Amino acid sequence: MATLEIRALSVGYGPVRALRDVSVDVPAGAITAVLGGNGAGKTTLLRAVSRTLGFHRGTGTGTIRFDGQALEGLGPAQVVAAGVVQVPEGRQVFARMTVADNLRAGALGARGGRKAVAAALTRVHELFPVLAQRAHQRAGLLSGGEQQMLAMGRALMAGPRLLLLDEPSLGLAPLMAQKIAETVQEINAAGTSVMLVEQNASIALRLATTAYVLDVGEVALEGPAGELAASDEVRRRYLGVVDETAAEDADRAGRAPRTLSRWSA
Numbered sequence: 325m326a327t328l329e330i331r332a333l334s335v336g337y338g339p340v341r342a343l344r345d346v347s348v349d350v351p352a353g354a355i356t357a358v359l360g361g362n363g364a365g366k367t368t369l370l371r372a373v374s375r376t377l378g379f380h381r382g383t384g385t386g387t388i389r390f391d392g393q394a395l396e397g398l399g400p401a402q403v404v405a406a407g408v409v410q411v412p413e414g415r416q417v418f419a420r421m422t423v424a425d426n427l428r429a430g431a432l433g434a435r436g437g438r439k440a441v442a443a444a445l446t447r448v449h450e451l452f453p454v455l456a457q458r459a460h461q462r463a464g465l466l467s468g469g470e471q472q473m474l475a476m477g478r479a480l481m482a483g484p485r486l487l488l489l490d491e492p493s494l495g496l497a498p499l500m501a502q503k504i505a506e507t508v509q510e511i512n513a514a515g516t517s518v519m520l521v522e523q524n525a526s527i528a529l530r531l532a533t534t535a536y537v538l539d540v541g542e543v544a545l546e547g548p549a550g551e552l553a554a555s556d557e558v559r560r561r562y563l564g565v566v567d568e569t570a571a572e573d574a575d576r577a578g579r580a581p582r583t584l585s586r587w588s589a
């Protein structure tokens with residue numbers, strides 16, 4: 325059963341068409357990945373779900389249902405209260421506030437009372453012990469990886485049933501990216517559905533059950549993550565694998581083969 329159903333979603337920023345007729349299903353309990361190059365519309369898709377397009381002067385048409393409830397017409401805080409929480413790209417922690425206060429801020433939109441918040445904090449500290457050790461430090465002093473942990477921890481404080489993750493491994497060293505990936509798996513195994521936007525296709529396809537590839541605002545490919553990982557198109561464009569025929573074709577055309585090293589692990 326899909327917990328999140330996006331149907332015929334089109335989004336624009338003024339004259340810029342960012343998404344066109346996009347339909348995506350995020351099944352309950354699974355990790356669903358969204359891949360795509362720069363500007364493909366991945367972040368826009370998450371903004372549409374979290375109802376934060378308005379902050380960026382974006383407007384959209386189409387339907388988005390979460391557990392059968394229409395999200396159109398809700399404000400961002402109501403979406404959080406419904407159980408859908410976004411971890412924005414670039415972490416966006418409150419740099420001048422302490423780690424503890426950042427986490428407290430995440431609980432503001434939470435359902436449930438003090439007990440639920442205390443339980444969420446215990447859980448966040450179990451997942452990310454460094455956030456307990458650094459509780460009284462300013463968030464701006466944390467490393468990039470620790471800030472990503474804080475951004476995820478802050479989102480978990482709201483008790484999400486669906487977590488929207490925007491490029492959690494961006495700019496992180498491979499070991500830290502791997503650690504974050506393992507934690508995403510752990511969060512999912514504990515019952516939270518995940519919609520994962522990743523520039524690191526190799527990590528995303530390893531974590532996800534199903535995946536979508538966006539290309540200039542449209543769904544270009546979709547299917548089981550294992551099948552996409554094996555497809556020549558995805559391997560060539562998103563996993564940095566240069567197939568020989570493409571390289572020869574490119575040679576004949578007198579230009580370098582197209583490798584997208586940014587996409588490789």
Ligand SMILES: Nc1ncnc2c1ncn2[C@@H]1O[C@H](COP(=O)(O)OP(=O)(O)OP(=O)(O)O)[C@@H](O)[C@H]1O
Binds near residue numbers: 340367523
């Ligand atoms: N606030 C905005 N105002 C105008 N255009 C925007 C705005 N935000 C995004 N866009 C445009 O919408 C399109 C999709 O952008 P989006 O950020 O969703 O892509 P993305 O796949 O997340 O890319 P990236 O990996 O670079 O973040 C791009 O053409 C982008 O320039």
